[in-house]
Amino acid sequence: MSRLSAERLDELYTGTLKIVSMRGFDNLTMDEIAAATKCSKATLYRQWGSKASLVVQALQCTAQSRLELADTGSLRGDLRHMFAVRDRGDNDDGTQLMGAILHAMKQDPELAAAVRQEILQPIHERIGTLLQRAINRGEIAEDSPGIPHVNLALMAPFVLQVALTGVEPDDEFLYGYIDGLVLPALGIH
Amino acid sequence: MSRLSAERLDELYTGTLKIVSMRGFDNLTMDEIAAATKCSKATLYRQWGSKASLVVQALQCTAQSRLELADTGSLRGDLRHMFAVRDRGDNDDGTQLMGAILHAMKQDPELAAAVRQEILQPIHERIGTLLQRAINRGEIAEDSPGIPHVNLALMAPFVLQVALTGVEPDDEFLYGYIDGLVLPALGIH
Structure with missing residues:
Protein backbone atom coordinates (compact mmCIF):
# COMPACT_ATOMS: atom_id res chain seq x y z
CA MET A 1 0.00 0.00 0.00
CA SER A 2 2.97 2.26 0.57
CA ARG A 3 2.82 4.01 -2.78
CA LEU A 4 -0.74 5.31 -2.49
CA SER A 5 -1.40 8.45 -0.47
CA ALA A 6 -4.11 8.38 2.19
CA GLU A 7 -6.14 10.74 0.05
CA ARG A 8 -5.79 8.58 -3.05
CA LEU A 9 -6.70 5.47 -1.04
CA ASP A 10 -9.79 7.15 0.32
CA GLU A 11 -10.82 8.17 -3.20
CA LEU A 12 -10.18 4.67 -4.49
CA TYR A 13 -12.20 3.02 -1.72
CA THR A 14 -15.07 5.44 -2.18
CA GLY A 15 -15.11 4.80 -5.92
CA THR A 16 -15.03 1.05 -5.37
CA LEU A 17 -17.97 1.06 -2.97
CA LYS A 18 -19.94 3.35 -5.24
CA ILE A 19 -19.71 0.95 -8.15
CA VAL A 20 -20.45 -2.06 -5.90
CA SER A 21 -23.66 -0.40 -4.72
CA MET A 22 -24.70 0.39 -8.29
CA ARG A 23 -23.70 -2.83 -9.99
CA GLY A 24 -23.72 -5.39 -7.19
CA PHE A 25 -20.69 -7.51 -6.34
CA ASP A 26 -21.22 -10.76 -8.24
CA ASN A 27 -21.09 -9.49 -11.79
CA LEU A 28 -18.74 -6.61 -11.18
CA THR A 29 -15.38 -7.03 -12.95
CA MET A 30 -12.00 -5.70 -11.95
CA ASP A 31 -12.01 -3.83 -15.27
CA GLU A 32 -15.07 -1.88 -14.16
CA ILE A 33 -13.50 -1.10 -10.78
CA ALA A 34 -10.33 0.01 -12.56
CA ALA A 35 -12.34 2.33 -14.80
CA ALA A 36 -14.42 3.71 -11.92
CA THR A 37 -11.41 4.41 -9.72
CA LYS A 38 -9.08 5.49 -12.55
CA CYS A 39 -6.55 2.94 -11.35
CA SER A 40 -4.88 0.27 -13.48
CA LYS A 41 -6.08 -3.28 -13.04
CA ALA A 42 -2.46 -4.35 -12.47
CA THR A 43 -2.22 -1.98 -9.51
CA LEU A 44 -5.50 -3.19 -8.05
CA TYR A 45 -4.34 -6.81 -8.22
CA ARG A 46 -0.87 -6.00 -6.89
CA GLN A 47 -2.22 -4.06 -3.93
CA TRP A 48 -5.27 -6.13 -3.00
CA GLY A 49 -4.95 -9.49 -4.70
CA SER A 50 -8.67 -9.94 -5.41
CA LYS A 51 -11.96 -8.15 -5.85
CA ALA A 52 -13.23 -9.54 -2.53
CA SER A 53 -10.18 -8.37 -0.64
CA LEU A 54 -10.37 -4.87 -2.17
CA VAL A 55 -14.07 -4.52 -1.35
CA VAL A 56 -13.63 -5.79 2.21
CA GLN A 57 -10.80 -3.34 2.86
CA ALA A 58 -12.83 -0.51 1.37
CA LEU A 59 -15.77 -1.43 3.63
CA GLN A 60 -13.50 -1.73 6.62
CA CYS A 61 -12.08 1.76 6.21
CA THR A 62 -15.52 3.24 5.71
CA ALA A 63 -17.08 1.36 8.64
CA GLN A 64 -14.19 2.23 10.96
CA SER A 65 -14.28 5.91 10.16
CA ARG A 66 -18.06 6.20 10.33
CA LEU A 67 -18.94 4.33 13.48
CA GLU A 68 -17.36 6.62 16.00
CA LEU A 69 -17.45 5.72 19.65
CA ALA A 70 -18.16 8.62 21.94
CA ASP A 71 -19.00 8.50 25.62
CA THR A 72 -21.91 10.89 25.83
CA GLY A 73 -22.96 9.86 29.34
CA SER A 74 -25.98 7.78 28.33
CA LEU A 75 -26.68 4.76 26.13
CA ARG A 76 -29.24 6.83 24.26
CA GLY A 77 -26.65 9.46 23.41
CA ASP A 78 -23.98 6.88 22.59
CA LEU A 79 -26.22 5.00 20.15
CA ARG A 80 -27.40 8.20 18.51
CA HIS A 81 -23.83 9.30 18.06
CA MET A 82 -22.67 5.95 16.70
CA PHE A 83 -25.39 5.58 14.11
CA ALA A 84 -26.00 9.16 13.10
CA VAL A 85 -22.40 9.55 12.03
CA ARG A 86 -22.96 7.48 8.93
CA ASP A 87 -25.39 10.02 7.55
CA ARG A 88 -22.84 12.77 7.60
CA GLY A 89 -20.89 11.34 4.69
CA ASP A 90 -21.55 12.42 1.14
CA ASN A 91 -22.31 8.83 0.16
CA ASP A 92 -26.06 8.45 0.56
CA ASP A 93 -26.38 4.95 -0.85
CA GLY A 94 -25.18 3.10 2.23
CA THR A 95 -28.29 0.96 2.40
CA GLN A 96 -27.99 -0.08 -1.21
CA LEU A 97 -24.33 -0.94 -0.65
CA MET A 98 -25.17 -3.11 2.36
CA GLY A 99 -27.88 -4.85 0.38
CA ALA A 100 -25.43 -5.63 -2.41
CA ILE A 101 -22.88 -6.97 0.07
CA LEU A 102 -25.40 -9.09 2.00
CA HIS A 103 -26.59 -10.58 -1.26
CA ALA A 104 -23.04 -11.35 -2.41
CA MET A 105 -22.19 -12.93 0.96
CA LYS A 106 -24.83 -15.56 0.40
CA GLN A 107 -23.22 -16.65 -2.82
CA ASP A 108 -19.56 -16.26 -1.89
CA PRO A 109 -18.54 -17.97 1.38
CA GLU A 110 -15.06 -16.46 1.31
CA LEU A 111 -16.41 -12.93 1.02
CA ALA A 112 -18.97 -13.76 3.72
CA ALA A 113 -16.28 -14.91 6.15
CA ALA A 114 -14.17 -11.80 5.48
CA VAL A 115 -17.13 -9.42 5.90
CA ARG A 116 -18.15 -11.14 9.15
CA GLN A 117 -14.64 -10.98 10.57
CA GLU A 118 -13.53 -7.58 9.31
CA ILE A 119 -16.76 -5.57 9.27
CA LEU A 120 -19.57 -7.10 11.32
CA GLN A 121 -17.49 -8.38 14.23
CA PRO A 122 -15.93 -4.94 14.93
CA ILE A 123 -19.38 -3.31 14.80
CA HIS A 124 -20.68 -6.00 17.16
CA GLU A 125 -17.77 -5.29 19.52
CA ARG A 126 -18.43 -1.56 19.45
CA ILE A 127 -22.06 -2.10 20.34
CA GLY A 128 -20.84 -4.44 23.09
CA THR A 129 -18.63 -1.65 24.43
CA LEU A 130 -21.58 0.76 24.56
CA LEU A 131 -23.74 -1.83 26.33
CA ASN A 151 -26.89 -6.03 17.56
CA LEU A 152 -29.35 -7.67 15.19
CA ALA A 153 -32.15 -5.21 15.92
CA LEU A 154 -29.86 -2.24 15.24
CA MET A 155 -29.03 -3.48 11.75
CA ALA A 156 -32.66 -3.54 10.65
CA PRO A 157 -33.18 0.18 9.95
CA PHE A 158 -30.13 0.40 7.70
CA VAL A 159 -30.75 -2.70 5.67
CA LEU A 160 -34.51 -3.23 5.72
CA GLN A 161 -36.27 0.11 6.11
CA VAL A 162 -35.64 1.14 2.52
CA ALA A 163 -37.08 -2.17 1.31
CA LEU A 164 -40.22 -1.66 3.36
CA THR A 165 -40.84 1.94 2.42
CA GLY A 166 -38.57 2.89 -0.47
CA VAL A 167 -37.13 5.69 1.65
CA GLU A 168 -33.69 5.69 3.28
CA PRO A 169 -33.92 6.07 7.06
CA ASP A 170 -32.89 9.54 8.24
CA ASP A 171 -31.65 10.51 11.68
CA GLU A 172 -35.17 11.25 12.86
CA PHE A 173 -36.28 7.74 11.96
CA LEU A 174 -33.20 6.16 13.58
CA TYR A 175 -33.69 8.14 16.79
CA GLY A 176 -37.33 7.04 16.89
CA TYR A 177 -36.30 3.42 16.47
CA ILE A 178 -33.64 3.66 19.18
CA ASP A 179 -35.99 5.48 21.59
CA GLY A 180 -39.12 3.50 20.79
CA LEU A 181 -37.77 -0.01 20.41
CA VAL A 182 -34.11 -0.57 21.32
CA LEU A 183 -33.96 1.28 24.64
CA PRO A 184 -37.34 0.02 25.96
CA ALA A 185 -36.22 -3.53 25.09
CA LEU A 186 -33.32 -2.96 27.50
CA GLY A 187 -35.58 -1.50 30.18
CA ILE A 188 -34.78 2.18 29.50
CA HIS A 189 -37.94 4.28 29.16
CA MET B 1 -54.83 -19.33 -14.50
CA SER B 2 -57.82 -21.59 -15.04
CA ARG B 3 -55.94 -24.31 -16.89
CA LEU B 4 -53.42 -25.03 -14.14
CA SER B 5 -54.43 -27.19 -11.18
CA ALA B 6 -53.77 -25.91 -7.66
CA GLU B 7 -51.17 -28.62 -7.25
CA ARG B 8 -49.39 -27.70 -10.46
CA LEU B 9 -49.47 -24.01 -9.53
CA ASP B 10 -47.96 -24.79 -6.15
CA GLU B 11 -45.20 -26.83 -7.81
CA LEU B 12 -44.57 -24.08 -10.32
CA TYR B 13 -44.37 -21.35 -7.67
CA THR B 14 -42.06 -23.44 -5.50
CA GLY B 15 -39.78 -24.14 -8.47
CA THR B 16 -39.73 -20.46 -9.40
CA LEU B 17 -38.77 -19.30 -5.91
CA LYS B 18 -36.12 -22.00 -5.64
CA ILE B 19 -34.34 -20.79 -8.75
CA VAL B 20 -34.69 -17.13 -7.70
CA SER B 21 -32.99 -17.90 -4.39
CA MET B 22 -30.19 -19.76 -6.15
CA ARG B 23 -29.60 -17.44 -9.08
CA GLY B 24 -30.93 -14.10 -7.88
CA PHE B 25 -33.61 -12.17 -9.74
CA ASP B 26 -31.71 -9.73 -11.97
CA ASN B 27 -29.90 -12.15 -14.22
CA LEU B 28 -32.48 -14.90 -14.15
CA THR B 29 -34.09 -15.50 -17.54
CA MET B 30 -37.57 -16.79 -18.32
CA ASP B 31 -35.83 -19.67 -20.12
CA GLU B 32 -34.25 -20.76 -16.85
CA ILE B 33 -37.56 -20.49 -15.00
CA ALA B 34 -39.21 -22.51 -17.77
CA ALA B 35 -36.56 -25.23 -17.46
CA ALA B 36 -36.71 -25.27 -13.65
CA THR B 37 -40.50 -25.50 -13.55
CA LYS B 38 -40.86 -27.75 -16.60
CA CYS B 39 -43.29 -25.24 -18.07
CA SER B 40 -43.09 -23.69 -21.53
CA LYS B 41 -41.96 -20.09 -21.73
CA ALA B 42 -45.08 -19.31 -23.79
CA THR B 43 -47.29 -20.54 -20.93
CA LEU B 44 -45.35 -18.52 -18.38
CA TYR B 45 -45.75 -15.33 -20.41
CA ARG B 46 -49.40 -16.05 -21.16
CA GLN B 47 -50.28 -16.66 -17.53
CA TRP B 48 -48.12 -14.07 -15.80
CA GLY B 49 -46.99 -11.56 -18.40
CA SER B 50 -43.55 -10.94 -16.91
CA LYS B 51 -40.85 -12.39 -14.68
CA ALA B 52 -41.59 -9.81 -11.98
CA SER B 53 -45.28 -10.61 -11.97
CA LEU B 54 -44.64 -14.37 -11.78
CA VAL B 55 -42.20 -14.00 -8.90
CA VAL B 56 -44.46 -11.63 -6.96
CA GLN B 57 -47.41 -14.01 -7.30
CA ALA B 58 -45.23 -16.93 -6.23
CA LEU B 59 -44.08 -14.97 -3.18
CA GLN B 60 -47.61 -13.90 -2.40
CA CYS B 61 -48.92 -17.47 -2.33
CA THR B 62 -46.04 -18.64 -0.18
CA ALA B 63 -46.29 -15.71 2.24
CA GLN B 64 -50.06 -16.09 2.54
CA SER B 65 -49.92 -19.77 3.28
CA ARG B 66 -47.03 -19.55 5.72
CA LEU B 67 -47.93 -16.62 7.90
CA GLU B 68 -50.94 -18.06 9.62
CA LEU B 69 -52.88 -15.95 12.06
CA ALA B 70 -53.98 -17.80 15.16
CA ASP B 71 -55.44 -16.33 18.31
CA THR B 72 -53.49 -18.17 20.99
CA GLY B 73 -54.57 -15.86 23.82
CA SER B 74 -51.30 -13.92 24.13
CA LEU B 75 -49.12 -11.78 21.89
CA ARG B 76 -46.20 -14.07 22.69
CA GLY B 77 -48.10 -17.10 21.48
CA ASP B 78 -49.48 -15.29 18.43
CA LEU B 79 -46.03 -14.11 17.29
CA ARG B 80 -44.50 -17.54 17.86
CA HIS B 81 -47.23 -19.11 15.83
CA MET B 82 -47.00 -16.60 13.02
CA PHE B 83 -43.25 -16.81 12.55
CA ALA B 84 -42.58 -20.45 13.39
CA VAL B 85 -44.93 -21.59 10.65
CA ARG B 86 -42.47 -20.69 7.95
CA ASP B 87 -40.00 -23.30 9.20
CA ARG B 88 -42.43 -26.09 8.71
CA GLY B 89 -42.16 -25.96 4.93
CA ASP B 90 -39.64 -28.08 3.05
CA ASN B 91 -38.07 -24.94 1.59
CA ASP B 92 -35.23 -24.08 3.96
CA ASP B 93 -33.71 -21.28 1.91
CA GLY B 94 -36.24 -18.63 2.81
CA THR B 95 -33.59 -16.23 4.03
CA GLN B 96 -31.60 -16.53 0.84
CA LEU B 97 -34.76 -15.94 -1.17
CA MET B 98 -35.58 -12.80 0.79
CA GLY B 99 -32.04 -11.56 0.31
CA ALA B 100 -32.31 -12.05 -3.45
CA ILE B 101 -35.64 -10.23 -3.55
CA LEU B 102 -34.49 -7.31 -1.39
CA HIS B 103 -31.46 -6.91 -3.61
CA ALA B 104 -33.54 -7.00 -6.79
CA MET B 105 -36.01 -4.46 -5.34
CA LYS B 106 -33.22 -1.91 -5.11
CA GLN B 107 -32.54 -2.16 -8.82
CA ASP B 108 -36.07 -2.60 -10.12
CA PRO B 109 -38.59 -0.01 -8.88
CA GLU B 110 -41.53 -1.83 -10.44
CA LEU B 111 -40.69 -5.08 -8.67
CA ALA B 112 -40.09 -3.09 -5.48
CA ALA B 113 -43.54 -1.49 -5.65
CA ALA B 114 -45.21 -4.85 -6.29
CA VAL B 115 -43.36 -6.59 -3.43
CA ARG B 116 -44.24 -3.75 -1.07
CA GLN B 117 -47.90 -3.82 -1.99
CA GLU B 118 -48.45 -7.56 -2.41
CA ILE B 119 -46.06 -9.07 0.15
CA LEU B 120 -44.83 -6.62 2.76
CA GLN B 121 -48.04 -4.67 3.26
CA PRO B 122 -50.10 -7.81 4.05
CA ILE B 123 -47.45 -8.98 6.54
CA HIS B 124 -47.47 -5.53 8.09
CA GLU B 125 -51.27 -5.70 8.37
CA ARG B 126 -51.14 -9.13 10.00
CA ILE B 127 -48.65 -7.91 12.58
CA GLY B 128 -50.97 -4.92 13.10
CA THR B 129 -53.86 -7.32 13.76
CA LEU B 130 -51.83 -9.18 16.40
CA LEU B 131 -50.84 -5.90 18.06
CA ASN B 151 -42.70 -4.65 11.99
CA LEU B 152 -39.15 -3.65 11.11
CA ALA B 153 -37.61 -5.39 14.12
CA LEU B 154 -39.40 -8.64 13.32
CA MET B 155 -37.89 -8.79 9.83
CA ALA B 156 -34.32 -8.70 11.12
CA PRO B 157 -33.93 -12.34 12.18
CA PHE B 158 -35.10 -13.64 8.83
CA VAL B 159 -33.06 -11.39 6.62
CA LEU B 160 -30.00 -10.46 8.66
CA GLN B 161 -29.19 -13.23 11.12
CA VAL B 162 -27.73 -15.49 8.46
CA ALA B 163 -25.49 -12.65 7.28
CA LEU B 164 -24.20 -12.07 10.80
CA THR B 165 -23.56 -15.68 11.70
CA GLY B 166 -23.82 -17.80 8.57
CA VAL B 167 -26.53 -19.87 10.26
CA GLU B 168 -30.25 -19.71 9.44
CA PRO B 169 -32.31 -18.74 12.50
CA ASP B 170 -34.24 -21.68 13.96
CA ASP B 171 -37.37 -21.54 16.11
CA GLU B 172 -35.28 -21.42 19.29
CA PHE B 173 -33.48 -18.33 18.07
CA LEU B 174 -36.71 -16.67 16.93
CA TYR B 175 -38.42 -17.35 20.24
CA GLY B 176 -35.40 -15.87 22.07
CA TYR B 177 -35.59 -12.75 19.91
CA ILE B 178 -39.35 -12.36 20.45
CA ASP B 179 -39.06 -12.95 24.22
CA GLY B 180 -35.82 -11.04 24.76
CA LEU B 181 -36.31 -8.04 22.49
CA VAL B 182 -39.71 -7.62 20.85
CA LEU B 183 -41.98 -8.23 23.84
CA PRO B 184 -39.88 -6.21 26.35
CA ALA B 185 -39.85 -3.32 23.82
CA LEU B 186 -43.66 -3.37 24.12
CA GLY B 187 -43.58 -3.56 27.91
CA ILE B 188 -44.25 -7.31 28.20
CA HIS B 189 -41.74 -9.02 30.49
Missing part, protein backbone atom coordinates in the same frame (compact mmCIF):
# COMPACT_ATOMS: atom_id res chain seq x y z
CA GLN A 132 -21.00 -2.58 28.87
CA ARG A 133 -20.72 1.14 29.61
CA ALA A 134 -24.49 1.28 30.15
CA ILE A 135 -24.23 -1.68 32.56
CA ASN A 136 -21.39 0.04 34.42
CA ARG A 137 -23.44 3.24 34.68
CA GLY A 138 -26.35 1.25 36.11
CA GLU A 139 -28.58 2.14 33.13
CA ILE A 140 -29.30 -1.47 32.16
CA ALA A 141 -29.16 -4.77 34.02
CA GLU A 142 -26.28 -7.08 33.23
CA ASP A 143 -28.69 -9.93 32.60
CA SER A 144 -31.17 -7.93 30.51
CA PRO A 145 -32.63 -10.44 28.05
CA GLY A 146 -32.47 -7.88 25.26
CA ILE A 147 -28.67 -7.57 25.28
CA PRO A 148 -27.89 -10.52 22.97
CA HIS A 149 -30.38 -9.21 20.38
CA VAL A 150 -29.52 -5.51 20.22
CA GLN B 132 -54.43 -4.65 18.08
CA ARG B 133 -55.51 -7.90 19.74
CA ALA B 134 -52.81 -7.42 22.39
CA ILE B 135 -54.07 -3.86 22.99
CA ASN B 136 -57.64 -5.16 23.32
CA ARG B 137 -56.50 -7.81 25.78
CA GLY B 138 -54.75 -5.12 27.84
CA GLU B 139 -51.35 -6.72 27.26
CA ILE B 140 -49.79 -3.62 25.73
CA ALA B 141 -50.60 0.08 25.90
CA GLU B 142 -52.20 1.63 22.84
CA ASP B 143 -49.55 4.35 22.79
CA SER B 144 -46.59 2.04 23.40
CA PRO B 145 -43.68 3.71 21.56
CA GLY B 146 -42.48 0.33 20.28
CA ILE B 147 -45.58 -0.37 18.19
CA PRO B 148 -44.53 1.50 15.02
CA HIS B 149 -41.18 -0.33 15.02
CA VAL B 150 -42.20 -3.92 15.66
